[in-house]
Amino acid sequence: MRNKVLIIPGIVFFLILLTFFYLLIIDRDPSEIPSNLLNKNVPEFKTTTLLKNKNFISSVEFGNEVVLVNFFATWCKPCRDEHVYIKRFSNENKLRIIGINYKDNPEKTIKWLKKLGNPYSDIPLDKNGRIAIDWGVYGIPETFVVGADKVIKYRHVGPITKKIYKKINLLIESLE
Amino acid sequence: MKLKKNFILIISILLFNFFTGISLAVEPNEVLEDSNQEARARNISKKIRCMVCQNQSIDESSSPLAKDLRLLIRNEIKEGKKDKEIYKFLSDRYGDFILLNPPIKLGTIVLWFLPIVFLFFGFFIIFNHNKKSNKI
Amino acid sequence: MLASLGNLSLWLSLIFSISQFIVSRKTNKLSFLNISVLGLLFSSLLSFFLLIYLHIISDFTVSNVFENSHTTKPLIYKISGVWGNHEGSMLLWILVLVIFNYFIFKLLNKKNSTFIFKALETQAIITFGFILFTVFTSNPFERIVPPQPNGLGFNPILQDPALAIHPPLLYIGYVGFSAVFSMSVAALTLNSNEKILWYNYMKPFVLAAWTFLTIGIALGAFWAYYELGWGGWWFWDPVENASFMPWLIGTALLHSLIIVEKRKSLKNWVLLLSILAFLLSVVGTFLVRSGILTSVHAFALDPSRGIYILIFTAFLGGYSLMLFAKNSKKYAEDKYFKFFSKEGSILLNNVIMLVVCSTVLLGTIYPLLVEAFTNNKISVGEPYYNSTVIPIVVPGILVMGIGPLLSWGSEKKLDFLKKIYPNILITGMLTLIIFTIYKSYSVIAIVGIILAFWIISNNLSLLIKKNKTVSTGMLISHLGIGLLILGMTGSSVWQEEKIINMYINNEVKIEKYNIVFEKVREVKGENYIGLQGNFLVFDHKKVFITKLKPENRYYPITNNFTTEASIHSNLARDLYIVLGEGNKKDGWTIRIYYNPLVAWIWIGSFIIFLGGIISMNINSKKLKNI
Numbered sequence: 049m050r051n052k053v054l055i056i057p058g059i060v061f062f063l064i065l066l067t068f069f070y071l072l073i074i075d076r077d078p079s080e081i082p083s084n085l086l087n088k089n090v091p092e093f094k095t096t097t098l099l100k101n102k103n104f105i106s107s108v109e110f111g112n113e114v115v116l117v118n119f120f121a122t123w124c125k126p127c128r129d130e131h132v133y134i135k136r137f138s139n140e141n142k143l144r145i146i147g148i149n150y151k152d153n154p155e156k157t158i159k160w161l162k163k164l165g166n167p168y169s170d171i172p173l174d175k176n177g178r179i180a181i182d183w184g185v186y187g188i189p190e191t192f193v194v195g196a197d198k199v200i201k202y203r204h205v206g207p208i209t210k211k212i213y214k215k216i217n218l219l220i221e222s223l224e
Numbered sequence: 225m226k227l228k229k230n231f232i233l234i235i236s237i238l239l240f241n242f243f244t245g246i247s248l249a250v251e252p253n254e255v256l257e258d259s260n261q262e263a264r265a266r267n268i269s270k271k272i273r274c275m276v277c278q279n280q281s282i283d284e285s286s287s288p289l290a291k292d293l294r295l296l297i298r299n300e301i302k303e304g305k306k307d308k309e310i311y312k313f314l315s316d317r318y319g320d321f322i323l324l325n326p327p328i329k330l331g332t333i334v335l336w337f338l339p340i341v342f343l344f345f346g347f348f349i350i351f352n353h354n355k356k357s358n359k360i
Numbered sequence: 361m362l363a364s365l366g367n368l369s370l371w372l373s374l375i376f377s378i379s380q381f382i383v384s385r386k387t388n389k390l391s392f393l394n395i396s397v398l399g400l401l402f403s404s405l406l407s408f409f410l411l412i413y414l415h416i417i418s419d420f421t422v423s424n425v426f427e428n429s430h431t432t433k434p435l436i437y438k439i440s441g442v443w444g445n446h447e448g449s450m451l452l453w454i455l456v457l458v459i460f461n462y463f464i465f466k467l468l469n470k471k472n473s474t475f476i477f478k479a480l481e482t483q484a485i486i487t488f489g490f491i492l493f494t495v496f497t498s499n500p501f502e503r504i505v506p507p508q509p510n511g512l513g514f515n516p517i518l519q520d521p522a523l524a525i526h527p528p529l530l531y532i533g534y535v536g537f538s539a540v541f542s543m544s545v546a547a548l549t550l551n552s553n554e555k556i557l558w559y560n561y562m563k564p565f566v567l568a569a570w571t572f573l574t575i576g577i578a579l580g581a582f583w584a585y586y587e588l589g590w591g592g593w594w595f596w597d598p599v600e601n602a603s604f605m606p607w608l609i610g611t612a613l614l615h616s617l618i619i620v621e622k623r624k625s626l627k628n629w630v631l632l633l634s635i636l637a638f639l640l641s642v643v644g645t646f647l648v649r650s651g652i653l654t655s656v657h658a659f660a661l662d663p664s665r666g667i668y669i670l671i672f673t674a675f676l677g678g679y680s681l682m683l684f685a686k687n688s689k690k691y692a693e694d695k696y697f698k699f700f701s702k703e704g705s706i707l708l709n710n711v712i713m714l715v716v717c718s719t720v721l722l723g724t725i726y727p728l729l730v731e732a733f734t735n736n737k738i739s740v741g742e743p744y745y746n747s748t749v750i751p752i753v754v755p756g757i758l759v760m761g762i763g764p765l766l767s768w769g770s771e772k773k774l775d776f777l778k779k780i781y782p783n784i785l786i787t788g789m790l791t792l793i794i795f796t797i798y799k800s801y802s803v804i805a806i807v808g809i810i811l812a813f814w815i816i817s818n819n820l821s822l823l824i825k826k827n828k829t830v831s832t833g834m835l836i837s838h839l840g841i842g843l844l845i846l847g848m849t850g851s852s853v854w855q856e857e858k859i860i861n862m863y864i865n866n867e868v869k870i871e872k873y874n875i876v877f878e879k880v881r882e883v884k885g886e887n888y889i890g891l892q893g894n895f896l897v898f899d900h901k902k903v904f905i906t907k908l909k910p911e912n913r914y915y916p917i918t919n920n921f922t923t924e925a926s927i928h929s930n931l932a933r934d935l936y937i938v939l940g941e942g943n944k945k946d947g948w949t950i951r952i953y954y955n956p957l958v959a960w961i962w963i964g965s966f967i968i969f970l971g972g973i974i975s976m977n978i979n980s981k982k983l984k985n986i
Contacts, residue, residue, distance in 0.1 A: 350699065
C-alpha cells in the first residue's frame with residue numbers, strides 16, 4: 049500500500065521535470081512579459097503632437113489601416129539603435145508609424161529626428177508617461193502592431209533586431 | 225491541544241498582512257497628506273510588482289516607472305477608487321504579472337487551493353499516525 | 361600554462377570519480393579505493409587553488425578571469441569572486457563534494473564495509489555527474505582569443521565580506537545532503553541480515569549540512585539587510601526559496617532521526633527525507649543555473665546547461681525513489697505513540713515542515729507552470745507566502761517550546777501542565793514588560809512576542825537545569841529560534857520610518873533621537889568614487905550617540921551606482937540612514953529608519969548555528985565509538 053502512495057508524487061515530479069524541459073527547449077525570453085492588451089482594442093487617448101501641432105485623437109487615427117506604434121525617447125540609447133529598423137518599416141513597407149514620444153523634451157526630440165531621420169506619420173507627446181501606462185509599457189523602446197480593426201496584434205519590448213524585424217514583416221503581410 | 229491549535233490557526237490566518245513596512249523609494253513629495261490614504265497607498269504599492277526590477281515591489285523600487293505607478297495609485301485613491309478597482313486598473317494594463325499577490329481566478333485556483341490540501345493531508349497523517357499500514 | 365594544468369586537474373578528477381565508482385563495486389580493492397578518494401580530493405583542491413591563483417595574478421587569457429575580474433578589484437574580492445560566478449562556483453561545489461566524499465571514506469571499518477562502499481559508489485556517481493557538467497559545459501579554464509589587457513570587472517554590490525563567505529557556507533549545506541543521500545541509498549540496498557546502524561553515521565552529516573545551510577541563509581539575509589538599502593532581509597525570491605526548501609526538509613530530517621535513534625521507529629521516513637533533501641538541493645541548482653527564470657540571484661546561463669542538470673535530476677530522482685519504493689519495506693516498523701508525546705511533537709514538526717516546503721515549492725514553480733500551459737505570466741510574491749506560510753508555522757513554533765519536555769510514548773496532560781506552568785507565567789510577564797516599552801499592539805505583534813518568549817523561557821529553563829536527558833545543542837538551537845522570532849516580530853511590527861527632504865544643518869526627530877544633517881563630502885575608494893552624507897545622532901538628553909555616514913557610490917569600471925546605508929546597531933534597535941538624491945540648492949531626500957530588535961535576528965541565527973556546531977561535536981565523538 050505504501051509503495052502505491054508514492055506513485056502519485058512520483059508522477060507529479062516527472063511531469064514537472066517534463067514541463068521544465070519544455071520551457072527550456074522553446075524559444076523564450078524568461079524576462080519578457082507578454083502584453084495584456086493583445087487582441088484587445090487600442091487604448092483611447094488624446095494628446096498634442098510634435099511638428100504638425102494638431103490634436104491626436106486615438107479613436108479617429110486608428111482603424112483605417114495596419115499601423116505600427118513605437119514608444120521612444122531621445123534619452124534612450126536602445127531607441128537610437130533600433131531607429132534604423134523603424135525607418136526601414138516606413139520606407140520599405142510604406143507602413144504608417146506612430147511614434148509616441150515618452151517623457152521627453154520636444155526640442156530635443158525635433159533635433160534627434162532631424163539628425164537620425166523621421167519615419168513617423170505622427171508624434172504624439174506623452175509628457176508624463178500616462179499614455180505609456182495605459183498601453184502597459186514598462187521598458188522603452190516598445191513597438192506595437194495594430195490591425196486595421198483597431199486591435200493590438202503584437203508587442204515587442206526592447207529594440208527591434210533583425211529577427212524581430214522579419215517577424216513583424218511577416219505578421220504585417222498576413223494582416224494585409 | 226487540538227483546540228488550542230485551531231484557535232491559533234484562525235487568529236494567524238486573520239493577521240498576516242498587518243505590519244508597517246518600510247520603503248526605500250517613496251519620496252517626500254509623494255506622501256499624501258491624509259495618513260489613512262497614504263497607508264492605503266503604501267499597502268497597495270507593496271503588492272504591485274516593479275516591472276523592471278528583479279522581484280521588488282514598486283514601494284521599494286527607485287525606478288522611474290515605479291514612481292509613476294506610485295503617484296498614479298495615490299491619484300486613484302484621492303479620486304475615491306477602491307483597492308480592488310486599483311488592482312484591476314493595473315492588471316488590465318500590465319497583466320496579472322504585476323500583482324505580487326496572485327489573483328484568485330481559474331488559472332490560480334490550484335495555487336491557492338493546494339496549500340489547504342497539503343494541510344488536510346497533514347491532519348490526516350497526524351490522526352492516522354498509529355495505523356500500521358500508514359507511512360507518515 | 362597554469363590554466364592548462366587546471367584543466368588537466370579537472371579531467372583527472374573526472375577519471376578518479378569513475379575509478380571510485382568502479383572500485384567501490386568490488387569490495388576487496390581497498391588500496392585502489394584509497395587512491396581514488398585521495399586522488400579526487402587532491403585534484404579538486406589543485407583545480408580550485410589554481411583558479412584562485414589565476415584570478416589573483418589577473419591572467420586575462422582565461423575567460424573566467426576576463427569576464428569576472430579586473431586589476432583594480434581588491435585582492436580579497438579577486439579571491440571571493442572566484443566562486444561568485446557560475447563556472448568558479450561549480451569548482452567550489454565539486455571541492456565540497458569530494459571533501460564530504462573523503463569524510464564518508466574515513467568512516468570505513470570492517471563492520472560497515474558494505475554500507476560505506478555502497479555510499480561511496482553513490483557519491484561517486486553524483487561527483488561524476490557534476491564534474492562532467494563542469495568540464496563540458498562550464499569549464500573555468502577555457503581560454504579567450506585574442507587575449508585582453510583587462511577584465512570586465514565585477515558587480516560592486518557583490519564585493520562584500522558577508523557575500524564572500526555566503527556561497528561556501530551554503531554549499532557545505534547543499535552538498536552535505538549529498539552524503540546523506542548516498543548513505544540513504546546505501547541503507548536501502550543493504551541485506552536484511554546486515555545490522556548496520558546507518559542512522560548513526562548519517563546524523564553528523566545531517567547536522568553539518570543543516571547547520572551550515574542555516575548560517576549560509578542567515579548571512580545572505582544579513583547582507584541583504586545592510587547592503588541593499590531597504591531594510592528587508594527576505595524576498596521569497598526563487599533562489600532564496602531554493603535554499604529554504606532543503607533547510608525545511610533538513611529540519612524535519614534532524615528531528616525524525618531522533619525518533620529513529622531512540623525508538624528505532626520511522627526509519628523509512630528518514631530514508632525518504634534524506635533523498636528529498638538532496639533532490640531539492642539539485643532542483644535548486646537547476647533553478648539558479650538553467651536560465652529558466654530570471655532572478656537577482658540567478659547566474660545568466662543558457663538553456664542547454666539547464667537540460668543537462670534536468671536530465672541528471674531526473675536520473676538521480678528516478679533511481680533513488682524507485683529504490684525506495686522497492687526496498688523500504690524492510691525498514692517498516694512503526695511503534696505506537698500517543699499524539700501528546702515527544703514523538704507526537706516531532707510528528708507535528710515534520711508535518712509542518714513538509715506542508716511549508718510543499719507550499720514554497722508550489723509558489724516557486726507555479727509561475728513556470730502557468731507560463732508553460734497558458735503563455736501568460738503571473739507573479740507569486742511575498743503576500744502569497746505571508747498568507748500561507750505564517751499561519752501554518754505558528755502552531756509548530758508553539759509546540760517547539762514544549763517538545764523537549766514531553767516524554768516518549770505518551771505524556772499525562774495534567775502532570776505536564778505542572779511542569780510547564782512556571783514557563784507560562786514567565787512568558788506572560790516578559791510579554792507584558794515588552795509591551796510597556798513598545799506600546800503598539802497588533803495581533804501579529806502579540807502572537808509573535810508570546811511565541812518568542814514561550815520558546816526562550818522553555819528552552820532556557822531546561823538549559824539552566826542542566827538536564828542530561830536532552831541534548832544541549834538542541835536546546836541552544838531552539839533558544840536561537842526564539843530569539844530569531846523576537847527579532848523578526850519586533851523589526852516588522854514596531855518600525856518607524858521618516859522620509860523627508862533635508863538641507864545641510866537641518867534637524868529631524870525620530871523616536872527619541874535627534875538627527876542633524878552635518879554635511880556632504882566626496883569620498884574615494886579603491887575602485888569607486890562617491891558622495892557621503894554625515895549625520896550626527898543625539899538622544900533626547902542631547903547626548904551624542906554616533907555619526908552616521910551613508911554613501912552613494914559610482915564604480916566606473918562596471919558603470920554601477922550603489923547606495924550604502926549607514927547603520928548604528930545595539931541590542932534594542934538599529935538606526936538606519938540612506939542618502940537619496942539631491943543637491944545643496946534643493947536639499948536631499950533622506951530616509952531614516954528605526955528598526956527595533958533587528959539585532960536579535962542575527963544573534964538568534966548565530967545561536968542556532970552554535971547549537972548545531974555543539975551537536976556536531978558531540979555526535980562526531982559518538983561516531984568514534986561505533
